[in-house]
Amino acid sequence: MAEIVLRATDIEKDYPSRRGPKVRALRGVSVALAGASTLGVVGESGCGKSTLARVLVGLEQPTSGRIELMGELVGGTVGAGLARRIQLVFQDPFSSLNPRLTVSVALNEVLAVHHLVTGRPERRRRVDELLTMVALGPRFLERYPHELSGGQAQRVAIARALAVEPRVLVLDEPTSALDVSVRAEVMNLLSRLQDQLALSYVFISHDLAMVRHISDTISVMYLGKVVESGPYEAVLGAPLHPYTRALAEAVPLPDPEIEAGRRKAAAGEVLTLGAEPLYGCPYHPRCPLAEDLCRAQVPDLVELRPGHEVACHIAAREAPVGTGPAARADQKETSP
Amino acid sequence: MSQAALETTGPAFEAGRPVTAGEPLLALRGVGIGVRRRRRASEIVRGVDLEVFPGQKLGIVGESGSGKSLTVLSVLGLLPDPPVRLLRGQITFAGQDLGTLDDRGLARIRGAEIAMVYQDPMTSLNPLLRVRTQIVETLRAHGAPRDAARARCREVLNQVGLQEPERVERAFPHELSGGMLQRVMIAMALAVSPRLLIADEPTTALDVTIQQQILELVEDIQARTGMAVVWVTHDLGVVARIVDQVVVMYAGRVVEKGPTRTLFAHPSHPYTLALLGSLPHQGTLHRQPLTQIGGTPPDPARLERGCPFRSRCPFAFDRCAQEEPPLIERGPGVAAACWKSPDEWKSPDEWQK
Known part of the structure; x- marks a missing residue:
C-alpha cells in the first residue's frame, strides 16, 4: 500500500436540532486514502456522505475526531498552506461557478488569492496550462459559465480546484448533474488527471457503476456510519x-x-x-x-x-x- | 430482412414489428411541437412517430433537451401553451383522434384513460391538502360518488404497498418521504384504472433502493391490470430493467427504435452506441476509458441542414451534411435515422480520439 495522504479517524459530526435530540450526521467514521488512489463513498441520501466531504475539506468542523493530511493534523493552527492541498468539487458546476466571472477571471482570482503565481504573464501561462489540463482550449478563456455546456463547466470547476496544486480532490457527485453523454468525458478526465498528477480522490456518489469504475477502495455508508469498506472488487463484487x-x-x-x-x-x-x-x-x-x-x-x-x-x-x-x-x-x- | 431505405410512416414498417397484436392504443404520427414567436415557428420536436400497443411497456430515452418530455406532454394536451404548442401531426388514442376533442373531451381521457406520474411528487401534490382529499377529488372529478371514492382511495393506497394506508391518507405531503409520495402519486394515477400510464422520470429523484421498489410496483400493477406504460427516462439501466420497446430521441426527433434486447445488443444508431459505451457495464475494465461523445447536442430550434448528430458522429460522411436521414429499417422492428448500417461503421474504438 502506498503512503496514506488523507486519514480521518473517528469523525463525529452532530448538528443541533431545535426539537428532539441532536442529529448525528457522522458517528465514528474513519477513512484512509492512499496516494494516487481513489476512495469511493456510496450510500443513500441522508447517509452522511456529503457531510463527510465537507468535514474532510474543512468546510465544517467535526464535533470530534482527527483528520491528518499528508501526515499533518488538520485544523487548529495549521494554515492555508496545508488546507489547499485538499479541494472540493461540487455536483452542480453552474452553481459553484460565479455566473459573472469569465473562465479566465475565475482562474486568475484563485491564483491571486493564494499568492501562487506573481506577475501577469506568469499567471496567464498558468491559466492556459490549467485549461489544457482539463482539455479546454484558450478559446474558453473569455467565456462565461452560461456559455459552457455542463461537461465544460464541470471541467472549469476541476481546473479551478487544481489551480492551488492540491494532492487530494473530494468529488461530491461530480457527474450526477450532467447528461449521460458527458459523464464519460468527466470520468475519463478524472482518470487521466490522476495518472498525470498523482492525485488522490474521494469520489462520493450514489451511482454505483461509476464508483466501481474509478475507485480502488470503497466505503459504504449507512446512517452516518461506514458499514462496509475494502477493495472495490470485494465490496461491490462480493x-x-x-x-x-x-x-x-x-x-x-x-x-x-x-x-x-x-x-x-x-x-x-x-x-x-x-x-x-x-x-x-x-x-x-x-x-x-x-x-x-x-x-x-x-x-x-x-x-x-x-x-x-x-x-x-x-x-x-x-x-x-x-x-x-x-x-x-x-x-x-x-x-x- | 431488407436493408432498403424505407420511410417508417408507411405500413411496410409496421409489418416488421414483433408486437402487432391489434390496433395501437396510442399512436403519434408526424408529431411536430414548436414555439411560435411572432410569425416564425421553430420546431423543437419533429416528425415523431410512435405507437404503444395494449399492455406494452415502451421506454423513451433521451438527454435533457431531446424533446422526450414535450412528446409525452403533447399526448395529454398539457404542453405549456403559450409558447409551446403542437404544430403538426396526429395523436390517436384507442382509435380516437385527440386533436378533434375539445378541452372537456380531452379532460375526460386525461386522468381516466391516460394517467401521468411526474418526476417530482413534491411539486405535483398540493401541499395544503391531505393525501385522501387529493385522491378522492380526482375520483370525484371523474364522476365517482363520495363513498365509492373514499373506498377506492383506501384500496389503491393498499395496492401500492404503503405500510399504513390509514396514516398515509390523513397525512399532508410534507409528512411523507419521497418514496412514499411517489407511491401516492402512482396510487392517484391508478385510482381511475387507466389504460395507459405515462411516467416521466418518476424515479430520478429517488434513491436506488426506493427506485427498485417503484419499478417493481409498476411492473406488478402492469402485469395484473394489463395497462400499457410509457416510461420516459435518461437512465438506460431502468430501460433495460422494465421496458420491452425503446425509442431513442436526439435533438427533437426519434433516431432509433426497436425491441429492448436488440437495441442494447446491436444498436443501429451511432448515438445509441455511444450512449451505451459511455456507461461502465459488465465487461468494462476498471478505469478503462469510457466512450466519450465529443461536443454537445444541438439546439433543436436551430438545426442546420443534414443529420443533427453528424458533428459528434465519428462515422459521418458527405451525405450526412446534405440530407437528414429518415428512419431506415435495420431489422425486425428496428429502425434508425442513420445513413450507414452498423456493419458499415468503423470499429467503436474510433470514439476514443
Missing part, C-alpha cells in the same frame, strides 16, 4: 453486508439480459437521520437477516478478509477471518 448487497442489487444495469435474470429484493423504506433505531444495528429494521442480536447490539466494523471490513453480526459469524474464495461463493449462495 459484498458481505446485507445493505451493500441490497444497494448493489437495486441498481438497474444497462443490460436487458442481466436484468431479465435478476432476483427481486425489496429493501424497505429508507430511514432518515434521527429516525434510526435506538438499539442495535442501525440497519436492522430493513435487514432481511436481522436476528435478536442485531436488535440488541451495535456491530463493530471488523476486518473479515484482508482489507475488507464489515459491520454486521451475521457476516462476521458466517465469514470467519481468512476464508478463501470458496467461502466467498458459499456466502453468495446464502444471501437473501
Whole structure:
C-alpha cells in the first residue's frame, strides 16, 4: 500500500436540532486514502456522505475526531498552506461557478488569492496550462459559465480546484448533474488527471457503476456510519453486508439480459437521520437477516478478509477471518 | 430482412414489428411541437412517430433537451401553451383522434384513460391538502360518488404497498418521504384504472433502493391490470430493467427504435452506441476509458441542414451534411435515422480520439 495522504479517524459530526435530540450526521467514521488512489463513498441520501466531504475539506468542523493530511493534523493552527492541498468539487458546476466571472477571471482570482503565481504573464501561462489540463482550449478563456455546456463547466470547476496544486480532490457527485453523454468525458478526465498528477480522490456518489469504475477502495455508508469498506472488487463484487448487497442489487444495469435474470429484493423504506433505531444495528429494521442480536447490539466494523471490513453480526459469524474464495461463493449462495 | 431505405410512416414498417397484436392504443404520427414567436415557428420536436400497443411497456430515452418530455406532454394536451404548442401531426388514442376533442373531451381521457406520474411528487401534490382529499377529488372529478371514492382511495393506497394506508391518507405531503409520495402519486394515477400510464422520470429523484421498489410496483400493477406504460427516462439501466420497446430521441426527433434486447445488443444508431459505451457495464475494465461523445447536442430550434448528430458522429460522411436521414429499417422492428448500417461503421474504438 502506498503512503496514506488523507486519514480521518473517528469523525463525529452532530448538528443541533431545535426539537428532539441532536442529529448525528457522522458517528465514528474513519477513512484512509492512499496516494494516487481513489476512495469511493456510496450510500443513500441522508447517509452522511456529503457531510463527510465537507468535514474532510474543512468546510465544517467535526464535533470530534482527527483528520491528518499528508501526515499533518488538520485544523487548529495549521494554515492555508496545508488546507489547499485538499479541494472540493461540487455536483452542480453552474452553481459553484460565479455566473459573472469569465473562465479566465475565475482562474486568475484563485491564483491571486493564494499568492501562487506573481506577475501577469506568469499567471496567464498558468491559466492556459490549467485549461489544457482539463482539455479546454484558450478559446474558453473569455467565456462565461452560461456559455459552457455542463461537461465544460464541470471541467472549469476541476481546473479551478487544481489551480492551488492540491494532492487530494473530494468529488461530491461530480457527474450526477450532467447528461449521460458527458459523464464519460468527466470520468475519463478524472482518470487521466490522476495518472498525470498523482492525485488522490474521494469520489462520493450514489451511482454505483461509476464508483466501481474509478475507485480502488470503497466505503459504504449507512446512517452516518461506514458499514462496509475494502477493495472495490470485494465490496461491490462480493459484498458481505446485507445493505451493500441490497444497494448493489437495486441498481438497474444497462443490460436487458442481466436484468431479465435478476432476483427481486425489496429493501424497505429508507430511514432518515434521527429516525434510526435506538438499539442495535442501525440497519436492522430493513435487514432481511436481522436476528435478536442485531436488535440488541451495535456491530463493530471488523476486518473479515484482508482489507475488507464489515459491520454486521451475521457476516462476521458466517465469514470467519481468512476464508478463501470458496467461502466467498458459499456466502453468495446464502444471501437473501 | 431488407436493408432498403424505407420511410417508417408507411405500413411496410409496421409489418416488421414483433408486437402487432391489434390496433395501437396510442399512436403519434408526424408529431411536430414548436414555439411560435411572432410569425416564425421553430420546431423543437419533429416528425415523431410512435405507437404503444395494449399492455406494452415502451421506454423513451433521451438527454435533457431531446424533446422526450414535450412528446409525452403533447399526448395529454398539457404542453405549456403559450409558447409551446403542437404544430403538426396526429395523436390517436384507442382509435380516437385527440386533436378533434375539445378541452372537456380531452379532460375526460386525461386522468381516466391516460394517467401521468411526474418526476417530482413534491411539486405535483398540493401541499395544503391531505393525501385522501387529493385522491378522492380526482375520483370525484371523474364522476365517482363520495363513498365509492373514499373506498377506492383506501384500496389503491393498499395496492401500492404503503405500510399504513390509514396514516398515509390523513397525512399532508410534507409528512411523507419521497418514496412514499411517489407511491401516492402512482396510487392517484391508478385510482381511475387507466389504460395507459405515462411516467416521466418518476424515479430520478429517488434513491436506488426506493427506485427498485417503484419499478417493481409498476411492473406488478402492469402485469395484473394489463395497462400499457410509457416510461420516459435518461437512465438506460431502468430501460433495460422494465421496458420491452425503446425509442431513442436526439435533438427533437426519434433516431432509433426497436425491441429492448436488440437495441442494447446491436444498436443501429451511432448515438445509441455511444450512449451505451459511455456507461461502465459488465465487461468494462476498471478505469478503462469510457466512450466519450465529443461536443454537445444541438439546439433543436436551430438545426442546420443534414443529420443533427453528424458533428459528434465519428462515422459521418458527405451525405450526412446534405440530407437528414429518415428512419431506415435495420431489422425486425428496428429502425434508425442513420445513413450507414452498423456493419458499415468503423470499429467503436474510433470514439476514443
